Amino acid sequence: MGLLTIDEQKCGKDGFCGRECPAAIIHFSEARVPTVLPSEEARCMDCGHCVAVCPHDALRHARISAEGSPAIKPELVIGAEQAEQFLRSRRSVRRYHTKPVEREKVRRLVEVARYAPTAGNGQPVEWLVTSDRDRLRRIGGMTVDWIRGLAKIPQAVEAAPYLPAAVAAWDAGDDSVLRGAPTLVTAIAPEAARIGTIDVALALSYLDVFAQTLGLGTCWAGLVAGALAESAELRAEVGVPEGYTHFYPLMLGYPAVRYHRTPERKAPRIRFMD
Numbered sequence: 001m002g003l004l005t006i007d008e009q010k011c012g013k014d015g016f017c018g019r020e021c022p023a024a025i026i027h028f029s030e031a032r033v034p035t036v037l038p039s040e041e042a043r044c045m046d047c048g049h050c051v052a053v054c055p056h057d058a059l060r061h062a063r064i065s066a067e068g069s070p071a072i073k074p075e076l077v078i079g080a081e082q083a084e085q086f087l088r089s090r091r092s093v094r095r096y097h098t099k100p101v102e103r104e105k106v107r108r109l110v111e112v113a114r115y116a117p118t119a120g121n122g123q124p125v126e127w128l129v130t131s132d133r134d135r136l137r138r139i140g141g142m143t144v145d146w147i148r149g150l151a152k153i154p155q156a157v158e159a160a161p162y163l164p165a166a167v168a169a170w171d172a173g174d175d176s177v178l179r180g181a182p183t184l185v186t187a188i189a190p191e192a193a194r195i196g197t198i199d200v201a202l203a204l205s206y207l208d209v210f211a212q213t214l215g216l217g218t219c220w221a222g223l224v225a226g227a228l229a230e231s232a233e234l235r236a237e238v239g240v241p242e243g244y245t246h247f248y249p250l251m252l253g254y255p256a257v258r259y260h261r262t263p264e265r266k267a268p269r270i271r272f273m274d
Ligand SMILES: Cc1cc2nc3c(=O)[nH]c(=O)nc-3n(C[C@H](O)[C@H](O)[C@H](O)COP(=O)(O)O)c2cc1C
Pocket: 090, 091, 092, 093, 094, 219, 220, 221, 222, 223, 224
């Protein structure tokens, strides 16, 4: 069986799939039926644009299931105003209820995060999730140990003046690292992923914004990320496997705070270059 299966009864012979294919490997028979030459199949990156763009549901791709490719429901399309308020109102949450995040919800978040773009449609992102209180405490402690070292370097404190306060707060019993979040989600990608750091950040961003819709709050765990890059011991505690050089952790939990306004940001700085 070839890469594409065409229902010729349904096919509109309109060429949408061929024009859409980013690899330009879809050709047309004399009867305008799309086909991919076996010699060119390896160039397909499984992006599914041919499936997505066909208005007749006439095209099947061997590696993209029909069940996994539902039709877009017009009644679920959101408007710009709704989307703008939704995006503007996402906040970094730093106070959480102790209630753990249900695995089902974490699964749902990751399901959606799969739809973030990835370089060459490589989809290299994997996920580590921990809700174990003792492990989270150890992750916080190891991160603070790393910050203690940094806090002795004047240039480091100049660049990040909040570091000594983070150590002092931890020593006073406050979780200045994970902010009491009951769950830590870490997106990881193997070294082989060409632009894995961006893939990880985008997937995490999708998860981050979608989490709001499930009543969850998030905060990017930059302190843990800094310590992870330096400490093999911490990477082992978080579960980052050897050879996974792209990673970023995110705090997740039910917010113990509500927001009522969307605070101002810097004015846009745009240069239209022509
Ligand atoms: C990459 C990154 C790392 C961050 N690391 C931390 C962190 O370690 N601790 C923390 O409290 N907030 C952290 N933040 C949250 C930022 O401080 C926050 O995004 C910023 O103040 C704007 O607030 P908002 O996200 O509520 O709009 C991080 C944000 C990003 C994007």
